[in-house]
Amino acid sequence: LVRPFHEIPGLWKNGAANLYAFWKQDGFKNLHHIMVNNFNKFGPIYREKIGYYDSVNIIKPVDAATLFRAEGYYPKRLRVEAWTSYRDYRNRKYGVLLKDGEDWRSNRVILNKEVISPKMLGNFAPLLDEVGQDFVARIHKKIERSGQNKWTTDLSQELFKYALESVGSVLYGERLGLLLDYIDPEAQHFIDCITLMFKTTSPMLYIPPSLLRTLGAKVWRDHVQAWDGIFSQADRCIQNIYRKLKEPVQSDKYPGVLASLLMLDKLSIEDIKASVTELMAGGVDTTSITLLWTLYELARHPALQEELRAEVATARAQSQGDLLAMLKRIPLLKGALKETLRLHPVAVSLQRYITEDIAIQNYHIPSGTLVQLGLFAMGRDPSVFPRPEQYQPSRWLRTENNYFRSLGFGFGPRQCLGRRIAETEMQLFLIHMLENFRVEKQRHVEVRSTFQLIVLPETPIILTIKPL
Numbered sequence: 001l002v003r004p005f006h007e008i009p010g011l012w013k014n015g016a017a018n019l020y021a022f023w024k025q026d027g028f029k030n031l032h033h034i035m036v037n038n039f040n041k042f043g044p045i046y047r048e049k050i051g052y053y054d055s056v057n058i059i060k061p062v063d064a065a066t067l068f069r070a071e072g073y074y075p076k077r078l079r080v081e082a083w084t085s086y087r088d089y090r091n092r093k094y095g096v097l098l099k100d101g102e103d104w105r106s107n108r109v110i111l112n113k114e115v116i117s118p119k120m121l122g123n124f125a126p127l128l129d130e131v132g133q134d135f136v137a138r139i140h141k142k143i144e145r146s147g148q149n150k151w152t153t154d155l156s157q158e159l160f161k162y163a164l165e166s167v168g169s170v171l172y173g174e175r176l177g178l179l180l181d182y183i184d185p186e187a188q189h190f191i192d193c194i195t196l197m198f199k200t201t202s203p204m205l206y207i208p209p210s211l212l213r214t215l216g217a218k219v220w221r222d223h224v225q226a227w228d229g230i231f232s233q234a235d236r237c238i239q240n241i242y243r244k245l246k247e248p249v250q251s252d253k254y255p256g257v258l259a260s261l262l263m264l265d266k267l268s269i270e271d272i273k274a275s276v277t278e279l280m281a282g283g284v285d286t287t288s289i290t291l292l293w294t295l296y297e298l299a300r301h302p303a304l305q306e307e308l309r310a311e312v313a314t315a316r317a318q319s320q321g322d323l324l325a326m327l328k329r330i331p332l333l334k335g336a337l338k339e340t341l342r343l344h345p346v347a348v349s350l351q352r353y354i355t356e357d358i359a360i361q362n363y364h365i366p367s368g369t370l371v372q373l374g375l376f377a378m379g380r381d382p383s384v385f386p387r388p389e390q391y392q393p394s395r396w397l398r399t400e401n402n403y404f405r406s407l408g409f410g411f412g413p414r415q416c417l418g419r420r421i422a423e424t425e426m427q428l429f430l431i432h433m434l435e436n437f438r439v440e441k442q443r444h445v446e447v448r449s450t451f452q453l454i455v456l457p458e459t460p461i462i463l464t465i466k467p468l
């Protein structure tokens, strides 16, 4: 017998009171930990209302499967009001990230072919490989300059540059020059704006931006400034390519995602601009933070680091210069990235508005409900991942028990559009790092995480990099 919706445990009767309690617990920075606590308190399903944000939360892989079966033809996730409010405020079009319905679908289908289709890997991999080579050359230089044959540092700023350079080279088919000694201050400003944009988004998940705007709140003003900085830099990059396309010189070299979309002529220029800006902004903090967490885990697990180095050496030797062949021979490295996203997911949850009635954990959930899969909590649930506290890339090699467990990039037609770029970029980064350096950590302190829309290290991660 299926129990009714209103019997789902949780706190959903008084959104305002819950918002107050949430704020008292520093919830804006701890959403992921609060979700873990809620699953411990209420069990594998709970309902919650904080401010205006009402959802049913689930944690089990089988329930995730049920959720995604009910996502419908136009899968819709939680609308981040801060982002849509900015676009409305500045009269800018939504890109694929913010669109919904048929408009989303028609744009996404065209973007898929240029951005996430496996066919594009042949175009992307050489570009990303070059960026990876430049990154290690830059680190070698830093080590030399230190005069100590090692470099101890918080790598996050370097990784932001690596990530922006990578996504930029794929989108624009040319280098932005972020790995050079002197970098364009505008590019650095873009990086800072993305961090600020994410940080100022989280409070606005619960307090309507329209209200904050009316009140002239600082968080809204900072948010607008951050997006203004993001858009003006992206506009500059886009204009630059647009201008060059009018010149007759053409070669058979891959021209990048933006030029391909413009030449294809299936989306309006405004639609292309909106989605390319989202890809550029979405491509910085996501991959860089995931790489930082991965280096942190490798520093804590030296034997595993050596095992990965050996895998890479063999893959390199056997693939004889064929990049794509090499990327097919590194299952443990791919497992390491999955393991990083299990323990340190970028997205604390995946969400969908379901388009049909379903039953989860024996509760009825009506069509139209916002259902969230607690990705962070699932990654640490011992009934889903035995010994969840252990970083164990090899657990992903037994593919038979990975059913609805590897969801770091989301699922289905609404999954991360940047997934192939992100995966290839991260794999090539780790290959080059493992081939050149040993990564070590000073003290064995556990680095905690904080929520700033995405999950970030709470304190700087200091690593020591030594040439092999």
Ligand code: HEM
Pocket: 077, 096, 097, 098, 108, 167, 278, 279, 280, 282, 283, 284, 286, 287, 290, 341, 345, 346, 347, 350, 351, 408, 409, 410, 411, 412, 413, 414, 415, 416, 417, 418, 419, 421, 422
């Ligand atoms: C959406 C994760 C890197 C662009 C998403 C979603 C997740 C995610 C969980 C929501 C998917 C869903 O609702 O099912 C990640 C992770 C990354 C990463 C873990 C790296 C480690 C990137 C990069 C880009 C990007 C590099 C751009 C090049 C996007 C876009 C969407 C998206 C545009 C929205 C797609 C749509 O709504 O149709 N990402 N992402 N992401 N991501 Fe990523």
Ligand code: 2DC
Pocket: 077, 078, 080, 097, 205, 277, 278, 279, 281, 282, 283, 286, 346, 347, 348, 349, 350, 351, 416, 453, 454
């Ligand atoms: C944040 O409760 C927590 O990939 C909320 O590259 C629910 C929620 C909704 C949408 C999620 C967001 C969370 C985390 C960040 C995500 C976002 C969708 C896309 C975005 C996962 C889980 C991200 C980081 C994109 C961002 C692109 C943007 C900068 C243009």
